[in-house]
Structure formats: structure tokens, C-alpha cells
Amino acid sequence: MDAPVPGRAGTPGPNGPQGTQFDRRSPALPSGLVRSALVVAALATAAYAAYAWDGLRTQAVLGFAIRFATPLVLGAMCGLIGERSGIINIGIEGQILASAFTGFLLASTVGIAAGVVAGVLTGMALGAFLALCAVTWRIDQIIAGTIITISAAGLTSFFYRQGRTIKGRMPTIEIPGLSEIPLVGRLLFTNPPITMATMLLVVALHVLLFRTRWGLRTRAVGEHPSAADTVGVNVTLLRYLNVTVAGGFAGLAGVFISLESSSTFERNISAGRGFLALALLITGRWRPFLVWGAALFFGLTSGLANQLQFDQVLDVPTQFVSMLPYAMTIVVLAVFAGRVRPPAAAGQPYTKE
Amino acid sequence: MSRLRSQAFLLPVFSVLLGFAVGAVLIVAEGKSPVRALGAFWSGAFDGRDAFGRTLEKATPLVLTGSAVIVGLRAGLFNIGAQGQLISGALFAAYFGYRVGGLPGPLHAAAALAVGGLFGALPAALAGVLKATRGVHEVISTIMLNTVIVSITEYLAGTPWKAPRAAFPRTPEIQESARIPRVGGLPTGFLLAVLAALLVWFLIDRTTTGFRLVTVGSNRHAAQYAGISVGVVTVGAMALSGFLAGLGGAIESLGVVGHFESNSSGTLGFDGITIALLARVSPRAAIPAALLIGALRAADTALQFQAKVAPEVVDVMLAIILLLVAAPMLVRAVLRLKAERDGGELQLTSGWGS
Numbered sequence: 001m002d003a004p005v006p007g008r009a010g011t012p013g014p015n016g017p018q019g020t021q022f023d024r025r026s027p028a029l030p031s032g033l034v035r036s037a038l039v040v041a042a043l044a045t046a047a048y049a050a051y052a053w054d055g056l057r058t059q060a061v062l063g064f065a066i067r068f069a070t071p072l073v074l075g076a077m078c079g080l081i082g083e084r085s086g087i088i089n090i091g092i093e094g095q096i097l098a099s100a101f102t103g104f105l106l107a108s109t110v111g112i113a114a115g116v117v118a119g120v121l122t123g124m125a126l127g128a129f130l131a132l133c134a135v136t137w138r139i140d141q142i143i144a145g146t147i148i149t150i151s152a153a154g155l156t157s158f159f160y161r162q163g164r165t166i167k168g169r170m171p172t173i174e175i176p177g178l179s180e181i182p183l184v185g186r187l188l189f190t191n192p193p194i195t196m197a198t199m200l201l202v203v204a205l206h207v208l209l210f211r212t213r214w215g216l217r218t219r220a221v222g223e224h225p226s227a228a229d230t231v232g233v234n235v236t237l238l239r240y241l242n243v244t245v246a247g248g249f250a251g252l253a254g255v256f257i258s259l260e261s262s263s264t265f266e267r268n269i270s271a272g273r274g275f276l277a278l279a280l281l282i283t284g285r286w287r288p289f290l291v292w293g294a295a296l297f298f299g300l301t302s303g304l305a306n307q308l309q310f311d312q313v314l315d316v317p318t319q320f321v322s323m324l325p326y327a328m329t330i331v332v333l334a335v336f337a338g339r340v341r342p343p344a345a346a347g348q349p350y351t352k353e
Numbered sequence: 354m355s356r357l358r359s360q361a362f363l364l365p366v367f368s369v370l371l372g373f374a375v376g377a378v379l380i381v382a383e384g385k386s387p388v389r390a391l392g393a394f395w396s397g398a399f400d401g402r403d404a405f406g407r408t409l410e411k412a413t414p415l416v417l418t419g420s421a422v423i424v425g426l427r428a429g430l431f432n433i434g435a436q437g438q439l440i441s442g443a444l445f446a447a448y449f450g451y452r453v454g455g456l457p458g459p460l461h462a463a464a465a466l467a468v469g470g471l472f473g474a475l476p477a478a479l480a481g482v483l484k485a486t487r488g489v490h491e492v493i494s495t496i497m498l499n500t501v502i503v504s505i506t507e508y509l510a511g512t513p514w515k516a517p518r519a520a521f522p523r524t525p526e527i528q529e530s531a532r533i534p535r536v537g538g539l540p541t542g543f544l545l546a547v548l549a550a551l552l553v554w555f556l557i558d559r560t561t562t563g564f565r566l567v568t569v570g571s572n573r574h575a576a577q578y579a580g581i582s583v584g585v586v587t588v589g590a591m592a593l594s595g596f597l598a599g600l601g602g603a604i605e606s607l608g609v610v611g612h613f614e615s616n617s618s619g620t621l622g623f624d625g626i627t628i629a630l631l632a633r634v635s636p637r638a639a640i641p642a643a644l645l646i647g648a649l650r651a652a653d654t655a656l657q658f659q660a661k662v663a664p665e666v667v668d669v670m671l672a673i674i675l676l677l678v679a680a681p682m683l684v685r686a687v688l689r690l691k692a693e694r695d696g697g698e699l700q701l702t703s704g705w706g707s
Contacts (some may be wrong), residue, residue, distance in 0.1 A: 038448045062637055088644065090492065131677075133680065137680045139679045139680045140677075140679065141433055143630065143675075143679045146433075146626060146675070147672055147676045147679065149674050150623065150626075150627070150668065150671065150675065151668075151669065151672035151673075151676075152671045153668060154665055154666075154668025154669040154670075154671065154672050155668075155672075157663075157668065158379065158663050158665040158666055158668070158669055159664040160665075174541075180381070234454070272496070272499075272500055275493070275497070276497075277495075278492075278493060279497065282490070282493065317508045317512065319505070319507050319508040319511075320504065320508065321506040322504060323500055323501050323503075323504035323505070324499075326497045326500040326501050326504075327497070327501050329493070329497045330483070330494055330497045330498065330501070331487070333487070333489045333493060333494065334483050334487045334489055335487075345505045
């Protein structure tokens, strides 16, 4: 399978170098890595068992899960970086929508690569705007995010024109050798670029967040900004930087939607994925691998429901199938949310004393 | 004191004016005339009884969703689900209006309104319960419930409750006895909405219950320490908030549309957020704020056909207005006003925590 490492995978091995300092909830279990490996092995076994039973359908459902998860994971990473640095980003939905729009616009006028760049830059620009609102203007962060979402919906609808088509298509990347492996080869190693990049980005973000100086500083700024400030971390600068870069992730989610999974832009094409990403962020306890796992789980339920309906095994109205991930979010949060702890400073503007 | 008052009044007014200015720039950028757009706005929203009635009609659900968001914010809760709650109220009121027979006129309409309110309160109370018992943040749960409600209502209006021979999900017309009448060409629903907003104001600002609610909103830990049951207030505030939004939907079904259609509510619920902030979280001020936005919405056909301007320009203007109202610092910089002592910034929500 695709390594959705649940469990406490986020904490690095025994007494991780930084993990425990700010995160009382997750004492580094010595068995953490072993447990993660076991879970991955179990999931992989299940996937191959299903593959042996019905190869075509297994591949279809798992492929759907990965495509479904990609924009959600990207959106959630955007929220994750923000909240880890103490800024709640509820404007992810707007960032995705605006990036999908500019990406599509540039792809239809200049070319698909320009579209991707434009989308990422749009996401970053809106991220910078959020930082400006939250850090400098000290607007309530939830309101600031709402403003981004509402403006993006308004502006993209206002400038929307029907009948544009994009120039070129996203290529499919095949990793030589690895793509020959049954099931995994097609699922993980034969994908269009953004899907592929997303998997790498999740791993990279995990390493950056828990193994580097930047990660330690970011988490410090999100948990206890005044302490971070005391030891010489520039809270304002780091928050600006992180929220801006994080916007690029939402931007990628946007161009994934308008250029990779489809080749079109429509009004409100983001369809609430930014909000779903937020729910995943909480479900995944602000940890990249857990968030990824949660997103894949969502994709899996949706894909399975779709497939069952397609095969006419389940006879439920389509509306109920499409609402499944949203209803699931509520159920999953109701079961888990009580036990999560967000970064302590998320949502609070920081004033130097 | 008078200075404080004048700023509380000036800030929203200038935010609105600046919002209009940005709208004008966008219209010019599209190669259209902002003067004609303004003319279209006037004729579509105010010129004559029909136009003004339309403005009142559009303002009605906005007063209610605005009040709904305000009740939540006062209790420290950000109810983004007013949209879904409104849709839920609209559908069930319409169902009660067409299905139940044998009730005399005013009673049928009143009962249908109550049903609408109740079915708006239901999902909101669920979000409140999840917050109080499981710590699920209401922003997430209400957004998710929005989608769930849209799916359920589309199913109900599209299959079991579908009007015969309708091409898309909609219920049959409500019975005459359930219809909220117009008085002198003006919608009665608007009066109901104003009454509801005033009642909410009285509840929040003049009663012990309201005091409890506001205390929980400003500091839930202190409230708990003072012996207020935070959980009960949370659920109650959400339920009231949802009731108001559901009532807005019910009036829409019973007084304006006459049936339920799956897409007839647009972004009414989200406009409630703009109104709540424009009114600086005061239920009384929600009435003029809703009239303003109602007028903008009422004029959108006129904008489109007389001035050839895409009506979505209104959404952009609303976003600008919202930004300026939320960041008084910006408007003050433009107006060169001195900051008030408390800064005057709206700091409403409590983040993800607790």
C-alpha cells in the first residue's frame, strides 16, 4: 500500500531529538517505528489480498483513493504549516479556488507549466495576505480566512468565462523499474506530476518539521511564541514565511483540481475541499503522515462506496454516496477530536512585550 | 463617549463606501459604466413598490441569518452552518406547508414557520452537542453539516417529496393556508424577521440568560468558574442560532418562493457572516446591514440586464466590506482617525482550543 503510517509515526524514534519537548501528548514510544512498519505491512497485505481477489476493482478503488486524497492532503499541509506556526488558516478553500482559477487561466493562454506556476504563486500570495491580516493587522484569524474564501468565490465567479480550454495535458510520470511492480507500481510510481509530488512533499514536510532547525523553530512559534522570541527566533518573520510558503501547497491543490484531475474550471470547483482538508488536519493531529493516512482512508471509503454503487451492490441514492466523506468527518471527529490538542498558540496574535 | 459612538458608526459606513468604490473599479475594468450600474442598482432595489418590496424580501432571511451568526459569536461560537440550517428550515417548512392539511390559515403558516425553525435548530444543536461533549470545533462540524444537509434535502426534494413532473429537485407548491401574505405589496416576513432580531437583542442585552451567554463567549473558563454550565449555554446558543437561520429559510419558502427548490437559497447563510460583522455583532444593527445587502442582491437582475455587469461583483464588494469592517485599522488609516483605547478590533472566536 501507500504507507499511510497511522499510529504515532510522527514522533521520531526513541526519545526523538525534539519531538517530546513541545508535544506532551506523544511521548516517543520505543516501538513507534516498529508499530508503523507493522501497520503498513498489514495494510499492504490487505491490499494485495484484495488485488489477488479482484485486481481490476482493487486498482480502481485504490487509485480513486489516491486521486481523492491528493488535493485534500495538499490543502491540509497548507493548514498544517500555518497552525504549527500559530496561524489558523480557514481560507484554504479560497486559496484552492483562486489557484485553480489562475492556473487554468494561464494554462489556457500560455501553457500548462505556466498554469502550474501561476497557481502556486496565487496560493502563496493569498498566504502572504493571510499573514498580513493575522500578523500585522491582527484581524481575527478565522475572519481573515473567511474573507479570503468569500473574496475568492466572488472574484473567480466575476471573472469566469465559459468555453476556455487548456493547452497541453499533464504528462504521466513512470518511474523506471518501480512502475513494473504489480499494483503498487501503477498506484504509486505511475502518476501525473502533482500526485507524485504530493507523496514526496508529505515525507519532506515530516522530516522538515521534526528533524530540522526550521521545524523546531516553527513548532516553538506555534506552541509558545514568547519563549521562542526570548531565544532569538523572529516570530513575525517566521510566521510570514511559513504561511506564505504554505499557500503554495494550497496552490498546488488548486492546479491539481483544474489541470490534473480535470482540465476545466467551473464556478466553485473547489467544492469544499479546503474545509475537508481542515477536518483532516485535525483528525490527523497536525502530523503529516497521520493526515495523509486520514485522507487516504477518506478516499478509500468514497471509492468503495462509488464502486459498490457502480456495481449495483449497494442501492442508495447518489446524494448519500457523495455526502459520505463529509458525514464521516463528523463521525471521525466526534470519536477522536476530544483527544486532540492543537498547537497552543494557534489563533492568537503575538505581541512582543 | 460620543467619540466612541461616532467611530462605531463611521467605520461601517466608510467600509461600505470603500466597498462600493472597489466595485466601481472592477466595473470599469470590465469596460462597463459604474454610473449606469449605480442607476441600475437604484432602479432594481428602491425605485417603486415592487423594487423596494424585493429589497425587503431579500433582506428578510439576511436579518435572520445575520442574527443567527451574531448569537453564535456572542457565545464565542462561529456558526458557519447558517447556510445549511436555512436550507433545512426551508425544506421542512415547505413540506409542512404542502403536506399537512386542514389547519386554518394563520395557524398553518405559524406551525410551518415553527417547523422550519426547529429543523434549522436541529443540525445546529447537534454541532453544539459535539462541541460541548466531544470538543469538535463548530466551524468544522457546521461546514460538514452544510454539505450533508444539502445532500439530504436534494434527495428528499428530488425523490420522495418531489413535485410531479418537475425537472429538478423541488417540492409541490404549498397550500394557500400556509402562505405568509403580503400586506400592501410589502412582505410580512420582513416584519417577523425584524421582530426576531429585536427579541434576540433583548435576550442578549437585557436578560440573565443573555448575560450567561455573553459571559461564556468572552471567557468560558471564567464562566465555568462562576458556575455557568458552559455546555448547556453552548448547545442552547447553537440551537437558537440554528432556529433563527431555519426561520429565515421557512419565511423564504412560505412567503417568497412558495415551494422548496434545491438551489433557491444561494449564499444567504454565508451573507449572514458579513452582516454579523458589518453590524459589529449587534442584533439591532443587523437590520440596516441586512437592508443594505438585501438591496445589493435585489438589484442583481437589474445590474445584469440594464448595466450588463456580472452580479458577482456584489460578492467582491461584500468581501471588501467584510475585510474593512474586520480590520478597523485600515479604515482608520484612510480616515486618519485615532485608535480607540481598546483598539476596537473584533476578536471574536477562540481558535481551535477548548
